[in-house]
Structures are given as structure tokens and as C-alpha cells.
Amino acid sequence: MLKIALTKGRVEQKFIPLLERCGIDCQPLINKKRKLIVNLGDRYQFIFIKGPDAITYLKNGVVDLGIVGSDVLKEERSEANELLDLQTGKCQFILAAKADFDWNQPKRKVIGTKYPVIAQQYFARKGEDVEIIKIEGSVELTPLVGLVDAIVDITETGTTLRENHLVIHEYLDQVSTRLVANPVALKQKRKEIFAFTDMLAQEVNRK
Ligand code: PRP
Numbered sequence: 001m002l003k004i005a006l007t008k009g010r011v012e013q014k015f016i017p018l019l020e021r022c023g024i025d026c027q028p029l030i031n032k033k034r035k036l037i038v039n040l041g042d043r044y045q046f047i048f049i050k051g052p053d054a055i056t057y058l059k060n061g062v063v064d065l066g067i068v069g070s071d072v073l074k075e076e077r078s079e080a081n082e083l084l085d086l087q088t089g090k091c092q093f094i095l096a097a098k099a100d101f102d103w104n105q106p107k108r109k110v111i112g113t114k115y116p117v118i119a120q121q122y123f124a125r126k127g128e129d130v131e132i133i134k135i136e137g138s139v140e141l142t143p144l145v146g147l148v149d150a151i152v153d154i155t156e157t158g159t160t161l162r163e164n165h166l167v168i169h170e171y172l173d174q175v176s177t178r179l180v181a182n183p184v185a186l187k188q189k190r191k192e193i194f195a196f197t198d199m200l201a202q203e204v205n206r207k
Contacts, residue, residue, distance in 0.1 A: 002192050003045045005054040005063040007072070010156070011177050012048065014088035015067050022203050044196075052076055064185035064193065071154055071175045075115045080180035083197045087204055093118065093172035096161055097150035098143050103169060109149045112142035119152040122172055140164045 006012050020026045029046060032038045038046045047063055051072035057063045058080045066080060069089055073080070093115075097103075109130045113119040116134045123130045133148055140160050142148045154175055155161055161168065179200060181193055 003063040005066040007051045058182045066180045084179040086177040089177035091154045091156040091175045095170040096166045112148035113152040
């Protein structure tokens with residue numbers, strides 16, 4: 001049986017329809033309610049967790065595979081083997097602020113983000129020294145209350161930015177959901193893992 005860590009929320013919502021299109025009956029996943037471990041027959045066991053925890057589970061060998069956003073993989077500097085870009089859960093990293101923020105002001109900027117590593121790397125590449133404040137959620141709130149000057153975050157539809165009157169200053173990397181494996185499982189369950197990967201790849205590449 002393959003043990004698969006599936007990131008709760010946005011990633012899960014786009015992954016389950018993809019799995020259904022592969023001909024797998026996903027009713028136990030759809031009807032899971034508050035259950036955290038769900039088996040699909042005797043072939044797959046899905047474990048529902050937050051993205052960063054998926055990386056921990058993979059590293060510690062308690063799951064074979066992970067379905068995780070590339071944002072989380074980068075932020076956590078994951079060393080898991082990437083098997084497939086599922087091309088779902090697509091969004092974009094952005095730098096944004098209130099419309100009246102002066103980007104040319106000389107003062108050291110304060111940046112709010114759920115992704116301190118990615119934000120740090122971005123400003124280091126630009127050669128700009130900034131202060132980074134780690135935020136756990138609703139990052140868009142932080143410039144509105146005056147905690148930060150700007151944010152580095154992901155956006156999908158742009159609705160949250162728009163409804164909170166924030167303006168995109170720059171587009172950074174693209175984000176999508178990836179299938180990753182722990183290297184030990186890749187050796188021990190090679191056949192099963194590649195059968196699962198091939199099944200998903202066929203569906204992802206279908207035009
Ligand atoms: C992300 C991101 C934005 C929102 C943007 O948060 O941090 O808040 O999605 O989406 P939109 O462009 O479609 O409006 P997420 O929903 O992952 O939740 P979180 O803030 O609880 O982490």
C-alpha cells in the first residue's frame with residue numbers, strides 16, 4: 001500500500017478531481033469529514049496534513065509520497081525527489097502593497113510573509129536589505145494595519161488582494177502542485193510508485 005501525504009485545502013480540492021479522472025473511486029476522500037487517514041481500497045492510504053508537515057513526514061519516512069505545492073517545497077528547502085508537476089493548484093508569488101506605498105523611499109522596508117525563506121532569497125537577489133516578519137495567515141491584513149510596508153505572498157484569483165485594495169508591484173515565481181517521494185520509498189516501492197506516477201502523468205498530459 002502506498003502512503004500518501006495530501007496537503008489539505010486548495011491542493012486537495014484540485015488533486016481529488018484529477019485522481020477521479022484517472023478512474024479511481026474517490027468517494028471515501030470526498031466524504032472523509034474530519035477523518036485524517038483515508039484508505040482507497042488496499043492500494044492507497046491518504047494522510048491529510050498541512051504542507052510543511054508533509055515535508056516532515058516524508059523526511060521521517062512515515063509516508064512514501066507527498067502531494068505538495070512548490071511554494072512549500074521551496075520554503076522548506078525540501079530534499080524529497082520530485083516525480084511530477086501535476087499542473088494543478090497553479091498560483092503566483094507576488095510582491096504587493098497598498099496603492100499609495102512609495103517603493104522608492106530610502107527607509108529599510110518591512111515585509112510580511114508566510115514564506116520568509118523565499119522572501120529573503122528574493123530581496124537578496126535584488127541586493128536589498130529588508131526586515132521580514134513571519135505571518136501565519138491572512139498576510140494581506142498586515143499592510144492594512146500598518147504592521148508592514150509590503151507583502152510577499154501567493155495569489156490565485158487575485159480576489160483577496162483586490163478586496164483589500166492591495167496592488168501587485170512585481171510577479172515572482174509560479175507555483176503548482178508537485179508529486180514528491182521519499183528516497184527510501186522510491187527504492188523499496190519503486191514499481192508501485194512509478195505505476196501511480198505514470199497513471200497521473202497520463203491524465204496530466206492528456207490534451
Ligand atoms: C492564500 C494566500 C492568499 C490567498 C490568495 O492563502 O496567502 O491569502 O490564498 O488567493 P486568491 O488570489 O485566490 O484570493 P490560503 O487560501 O492558502 O490560506 P491561508 O492564508 O490560511 O494560508
